[in-house]
Amino acid sequence: MxxxxxxxxxxxxxxxxxxxxxxxxxxxxxxxxxxxxxxxxxxxxxxxxxxxxxxxxxxxxxSKNPEPSTEQLRASGRHILLAGSGFCGNMLMADPPEHTRLRRLASKAFTRTVIERLAPGVEQLAHELIDAIAPAGIADLVAAFTGPLPMAVMCDLHGVPEQHRDDLQR
Structure with missing residues (x-):
């Protein structure tokens, strides 16, 4: 290749x-x-x-874990969020076996019952977000769709009140 x-x-x-x-x-x-x-x-x-x-x-x-390359990345001017910063040490930045452990824990929050309960609201929100994009005909999909949708689902799962969601996203 x-x-x-x-x-x-x-x-x-x-x-x-x-x-x-x-x-x-x-x-x-x-x-x-x-x-x-x-x-x-x-x-x-x-x-x-x-x-x-x-x-x-x-x-x-x-590897998805940036830690082994931290010095090289910092030398090139990259700011790296690592474990302890509040945003790393998560499943998306973990390699097995840590990824496997975190995924097993997260999967408990997404049982069939929970998914079935959330599905109508997620579908409705997805349609609302798409409908808001349609008149413009163009959009930054991260800002207009792929950011707000999962954030809303996570807020629903954790019971975050509507008035605090923007604060949490920031």
């Missing part, structure tokens, strides 16, 4: 977003995995193949 190298300049972020579809089509034509260097010299990997993308998070030679 050929790995293609790309320099990524994030200075023109608006242009980057505007050209995203065309860039994605061009990258897919070149291959499924791309090494990307940002303007500060940091290297990362872009996987654009669906099946490889599904396999990547579970690959035993890859």
């Amino acid at each position: 050929t790995i293609h190298d790309h320099d990524l300049n994030l200075v023109g972020t608006t242009d980057l977003k505007a050209d995203a579809r065309a860039r994605h089509v061009a990258l897919r034509a070149q291959g499924p995995i791309h090494r990307v260097r940002s303007a500060d010299g940091t290297t990362s990997w872009l996987v654009i193949d669906y099946e490889l993308g599904r396999q990547t998070p579970a690959h035993p030679q890859l």
Whole structure:
């Protein structure tokens, strides 16, 4: 498999977003995995193949935990949130066996009964969020949909009152 190298300049972020579809089509034509260097010299990997993308998070030679690379990342100007900061040490940033332990605990909150109880409200909120996007015809999906939807579900699960949800999200 050929790995293609790309320099990524994030200075023109608006242009980057505007050209995203065309860039994605061009990258897919070149291959499924791309090494990307940002303007500060940091290297990362872009996987654009669906099946490889599904396999990547579970690959035993890859880590989601930034801790082993902390010094290199800090040297490149990256601010890293690590365990103890309140935002790391979570399932998304953990490798097995810690990921497995946390996932087992989290799965207890998502029983069939809980999911069935939440489903109508989640579906209604999803429709409301989409309906709010539709008139504009364009949206930042993270700000308009993929941010608010899971936050609302988590607030429902934990009983956070409506008037405190914006504070929690901030």
